[in-house]
Amino acid sequence: MGDPHLNPAEYDFIAARRRTEAKAKSAAEKLTSLEDAVGRVKDGDQIGVGGCLFSRTPLALMREILRQRRRGLTLARNLTCNEGELFMAAGAASRVMTAWMSIGLPWGVSKILRHYVETGAVALEEWSHLALGLRFRAGAMGVPFLPALTMLGSDLVGVGGLKTVQDPYTGETLAAVPALFPDVAVLHVHRADRFGNCQIDGYPHMDADIARAATTVLVTAEEIVPEEEIRRHPDRTIIPGFLVDALALVPFGSFPHECYGLYEADYDHFEGYTAAINAQGSRAVTDYLDRYVYAPANFVDYLDLFGPDRLRRQHALARELT
Amino acid sequence: MTFTPSELLAVMGSRQLKNDTTVFAGVGVPLLAAALAQQRHAPQLTMVIEGGIIGPRIKPGRLPISTNEMRAAHQAQMLPAITDTFLFAQRGFLDYGFMGGAQIDQYGNINTSVLGTDYWHPKVRLPGSGGANDIASLCKEVIILTAHEKRRFVPRVDFVTSPGWVDGNGSRAKAGLIFGGVSRVVTTLGVFGFDPETRRMRVEALHHEVTLETVRANTGFELLTADPVGITAPPTPDELQMLRALDPDRRFLS
Numbered sequence: 001m002g003d004p005h006l007n008p009a010e011y012d013f014i015a016a017r018r019r020t021e022a023k024a025k026s027a028a029e030k031l032t033s034l035e036d037a038v039g040r041v042k043d044g045d046q047i048g049v050g051g052c053l054f055s056r057t058p059l060a061l062m063r064e065i066l067r068q069r070r071r072g073l074t075l076a077r078n079l080t081c082n083e084g085e086l087f088m089a090a091g092a093a094s095r096v097m098t099a100w101m102s103i104g105l106p107w108g109v110s111k112i113l114r115h116y117v118e119t120g121a122v123a124l125e126e127w128s129h130l131a132l133g134l135r136f137r138a139g140a141m142g143v144p145f146l147p148a149l150t151m152l153g154s155d156l157v158g159v160g161g162l163k164t165v166q167d168p169y170t171g172e173t174l175a176a177v178p179a180l181f182p183d184v185a186v187l188h189v190h191r192a193d194r195f196g197n198c199q200i201d202g203y204p205h206m207d208a209d210i211a212r213a214a215t216t217v218l219v220t221a222e223e224i225v226p227e228e229e230i231r232r233h234p235d236r237t238i239i240p241g242f243l244v245d246a247l248a249l250v251p252f253g254s255f256p257h258e259c260y261g262l263y264e265a266d267y268d269h270f271e272g273y274t275a276a277i278n279a280q281g282s283r284a285v286t287d288y289l290d291r292y293v294y295a296p297a298n299f300v301d302y303l304d305l306f307g308p309d310r311l312r313r314q315h316a317l318a319r320e321l322t
Numbered sequence: 323m324t325f326t327p328s329e330l331l332a333v334m335g336s337r338q339l340k341n342d343t344t345v346f347a348g349v350g351v352p353l354l355a356a357a358l359a360q361q362r363h364a365p366q367l368t369m370v371i372e373g374g375i376i377g378p379r380i381k382p383g384r385l386p387i388s389t390n391e392m393r394a395a396h397q398a399q400m401l402p403a404i405t406d407t408f409l410f411a412q413r414g415f416l417d418y419g420f421m422g423g424a425q426i427d428q429y430g431n432i433n434t435s436v437l438g439t440d441y442w443h444p445k446v447r448l449p450g451s452g453g454a455n456d457i458a459s460l461c462k463e464v465i466i467l468t469a470h471e472k473r474r475f476v477p478r479v480d481f482v483t484s485p486g487w488v489d490g491n492g493s494r495a496k497a498g499l500i501f502g503g504v505s506r507v508v509t510t511l512g513v514f515g516f517d518p519e520t521r522r523m524r525v526e527a528l529h530h531e532v533t534l535e536t537v538r539a540n541t542g543f544e545l546l547t548a549d550p551v552g553i554t555a556p557p558t559p560d561e562l563q564m565l566r567a568l569d570p571d572r573r574f575l576s
Contacts, residue, residue, distance in 0.1 A: 052373060052390045052404060078404060079390070079452060100452035104387045105350055106573070109449055117447040124447065126435060128455035129372060130412070133405030149412050150459045153485040153497030156451065159441055164498060173498040203374050203390055204403040258391055265391060321384065321392040 005095075005125045006161030006178065010046070013144045016181035019215050030196035030219075030247040034299065037218045037246035038064040041184055045070070048136065048182030048214050049077035050207040051254065054104065054265045056200070057083055058188040060220050060253040063302070065186075066090050066293050076182055078132050078206055081257065082273060085112035086293065088122050089285035096122060097160075097180075099129040107274045115282050127151070127160050131177050136206050138179035139213025147174040185214035188253045189239070190262070192221040193229070196244030199236040202260025202322070208238045217243050220250040222262060252303055252311060264317040266310065323559045327469060327510040328575045330529065332358060332565055333557040334508045335420065335467045342366045343417040346457050349386050349394065350574045351467055352420040358565050368399075370416060372453035374407045376400040383570050389453070408453065411460035414501070419461030421454055423468045425479050428523045428543040430486025430504035430516060432458065432466065433479035441481065451483045458484035463505040470509035470540050477543040487521035494521075511537050513554060517546055527552035 009015070038061060041047070047065075051057040062083050065073070073093045075084060080101040087093035089112060101124065102110040116122040127135065128151045138146045151162055152175050165176035187207050189198040198219055200207065211217050219239070224247075230237060253259075256266035276284035296302040303311065325333075328351055335355035339345055341364040347356040349371070357380045360367045368377050373390020377399030386394035395401055402410075410416060425433040434454060438445030458464050464486070468474060486504040488494045494503055503521075507514040512528040524546035525537060530553065538545060569575045 053388050055373070055388075055390050055392075079388075098450065099455075100450040102449040106387055109447075113449070114447045118444055120443050123442065124450075126450045128451050128459075129453035130405065130408035130456040130460075133403075133408065137405055149498070149500070150408070150456045152459065153482070153488045153494060153499050154455055154459075155435070155441070155482045156455060172500065175498065202392070202395065203401050205374065205390070206404055208403065209405065260392055260395075264393075267387075318392060321381070321396055 005123065005159070010180050011144050011178035013142055013179055016139070016215070017142055025242040027195055027241055029194050030241065030244050031194045031224065032246050032248060034060060034064050034220065034248040034250060037061070037248050038068055040216050040218065040245060041065055041068070041070050043070055044072040045183040046074040046076060048185045048210040049075055050185065050187035050205060050210055051257070052203070052205045053079040054081045054257040055203060056188050056205060056259055057081065057254050057257040058186040058220055059083060059255065059257060060188070060250040060299050061186040061218055063293050066092055066289070076180060078129055085110060085285055086289060088112060088116040089282055090289055094122060095125060097125045097127065097132070099127055099132050103270050103274065107270060111277050112282055112285055125160055126156055128156060131162070133206055134177040135180035136209040136213050138177060139181045140209040143179060145176040145178050148177050149174065151175050180213060182210065182214040183216060185210045185217045187211060187217070188220045188259070190221070190259070191223045191225045192219060192247055193225055193227045195227065196241035196247045197230045197237050198239040198244070199230065199233070200238055204238065211239045211243050216245050219244055219247045220253040221247060222251050222253065222259060224249045250299055255303065255306065255311070258318070261322040262318055263311065263314040264321070266306070266314055323562055325557050325562055326575060329562060329565060330510055330557060331467050331508060332575070333561045334513065334529070334554060335465065336362065338465050338506055338508060339364050339367060339418060344368045344370060344415060345418040345420050346370045346372065346411055346416045346461055347420045348422055349389050350422065352422060353380070354565060354568055354574055355467065356420060357568055358561065361564050362561065370407065370410065372404065372407060374402050374404045376402065380568060382568050385569055385573055408456050408460065411456065414462065416461045417463060419457035419464040421457055421464070421466055423466050423474070424448055425474055425476055426466065426468060426507065427476055427479045429488060429490050429521055430466065430507060430523065431479050431482045431488065432484040432486065433481045435481045435483040437480050439480065454484040458486065459499055459502065461502050464502060465506045465508060466504060467508050470511040472540050472542050475541040475543065487516060490521040491519070511540065515548065522546055524548050525551050527554050529554050530556040
């Protein structure tokens with residue numbers, strides 16, 4: 001089995017609390033460029049990634065992290081899609097903490113996942129979906145662990161180093177799911193005001209917990225709306241501005257992944273991407289990085305690679321479903 | 323009417339679901355089976371999908387390929403955060419967990435993580451648990467739908483991703499899993515249950531024209547048999563038509 005990967009710094013709620021207390025929690029303007037926002041990411045950081053699989057993935061932020069050539073990162077994301085493959089192939093991530101990784105059922109088991117994990121180049125630390133969610137939630141709550149009834153009796157216990165706790169009231173044995181306090185949260189939302197008050201439509205996924213658990217919070221938004229619009233529907237706000245360190249306006253910031261109600265995931269793009277991997281192996285991902293990540297000077301140039309017709313089509317498909 | 327192995331699985335799976343219940347369904351054949359049950363004999367069944375969906379309406383021809391995309395949320399009644407979705411199961415609100423399996427053993431344990439003995443240097447890395455471990459741990463009863471192949475039905479899985487009865491007898495409860503457990507394994511050859519004492523897998527019923535010898539030849543461990551072993555009724559034209567209407571492109575049924 002090998003050694004479990006649990007790192008005490010991950011659940012150190014006292015240190016996490018002190019970091020938050022020491023930080024400015026300002027209601028000031030957070031709007032900046034994508035490049036400036038991502039400048040806050042350091043080599044070796046543990047990054048909590050919002051969205052889930054190919055839904056509301058903060059791809060613009062992740063692409064910029066790759067462009068700034070950060071190294072030794074850990075990605076923590078509940079279900080990991082091809083953004084995880086890009087981080088593996090770019091040599092940016094040495095560890096991926098997730099419950100599941102591949103693109104989706106029609107494309108089978110990821111060959112890139114297989115290559116990097118089977119050769120030992122990248123460690124894949126697997127937690128159950130709920131356990132990873134509870135790690136973020138414990139972090140969001142500022143406690144070192146949460147009791148739970150999941151993951152017990154499985155071999156996943158020995159992977160992440162899950163411990164058990166005896167309930168002081170009934171005496172039952174429970175999983176003690178350790179907190180996770182990521183260094184950085186990267187999130188994509190539907191709308192925010194310039195102060196970083198964020199609203200999401202559709203699936204909430206785990207974004208609200210990840211934002212509260214992390215030390216530094218970076219957000220991209222499909223739309224920056226006037227302050228009054230947020231104040232008109234405050235019940236829709238899931239992240240208050242004082243949590244947010246940097247905010248950038250990036251329409252289609254999850255593309256080719258989906259953003260609920262705005263654009264459906266581009267399955268044709270996934271099809272071409274996986275076909276190239278099936279033909280050329282991990283070389284295809286290196287080429288993809290050159291074409292889609294490193295070459296385009298900015299996100300607008302990146303979207304031009306897909307073209308306006310494709311973006312319009314994916315928008316229309318989303319409207320049919322919501 | 324002829325049918326494919328996937329159609330057989332979906333129909334036999336759907337018949338396991340009773341009315342006035344809730345089901346935590348994986349995408350693909352489990353979701354189709356749940357949708358079929360809802361249309362046919364269980365109109366008061368609520369489907370829950372792990373990406374954060376309660377009560378979706380499946381749009382024919384736009385079947386989801388993941389548990390958390392717009393297609394899965396179509397006309398849903400509620401979209402909770404993912405953690406909260408699983409907590410409905412932990413609280414005891416989910417009657418059935420309905421899932422597929424890569425490798426399964428005689429105690430109903432499932433492996434979707436790694437093939438080989440060294441987790442950190444696996445022979446084959448598989449996608450992982452997703453919510454399967456949680457569904458197997460937290461639902462009142464777990465039903466597994468899978469193709470019946472010798473390479474899948476092994477004496478002991480290389481890695482327990484999702485616990486069934488663990489090592490049999492009382493070992494599941496001893497590990498802290500107080501609730502639930504695998505009740506049924508529905509395959510392309512028959513319907514299987516577990517001995518109430520030892521918790522080893524046993525044949526409950528064979529599908530039409532399948533023999534016990536065929537089942538044994540396609541299983542990598544010794545199977546117990548219920549007394550008597552039943553025979554399932556083949557899928558009816560009615561069931562097949564409803565099922566095919568849900569997946570007109572035959573994305574999951576071919």
